[in-house]
Amino acid sequence: MGGRVLVVGFMPDEVEKLRKALSVPVFEVPEYCRDWAVSEVVDKAAELSGSSYWHLRKFVIMHAVDNETLKEVIRSVKSLNLGRVIFATTTGTSLTWKLEDLLNELMAEDEYFKAARWAREEAKKRKGPFLDIGKK
Template identity: 60%
Template sequence: MKDILTGFEVYEVPEYCRDWVVEEVVTKAPTFEGSGNWHWRKFIIMHNLSNKNISKVIKVLRSHGINGIFATTTPTSLTWKLEDLLNELIREDEYFRRLREEKQRMSSFYLDIGKS
């Protein structure tokens, strides 16, 4: 990801940070050592990016086949433990996936006859 997202600061968050408060993770990210490849899901958490740059990051990563759960920090999420935030992001992702699946399933039940 670092090679793909030139111009952005990209950090891997190692597993030993899972019990840290997100604000501490964000602050200390430049000092981390170790792999961020420890969770069964992939997360891309963006901090202090403009809406334009958030869209750019998501578009660039998806165009390279990198999918995961995309999120931005909020004043509230910065006070949570990282593990709690990741669990909440998983719950939200599953909820929205079910909504999309239901919408697709329901759209197949409608017939647009139109006017002749």
């Protein structure tokens, strides 16, 4: 089985843009797969029918792609300006999880890294080793 990209949360026209832009097959994951093991979603990706547009967040989940393809997918998806997208690759562990559990974990990680980025940016704004408590 070659590399593939699974998408959740994209509108049909966005999926078409992804399919045209990416060098690996793109498969929409419909809502009825939310309780399936990720490995089952990957195995049956070509047989799935229905829209991926059922989740409020957008996910691009890459399976069995090499490092260069991974970078190409991320670069290409970002260049399409489709809004905030959460990227992930499958792992031995994630393949055993229910799809919904994986999506929840990915959202939690995304929020953590977003908060960490904000904290780093705020820390850079500080001028000295002390907190700026303001002057009166």
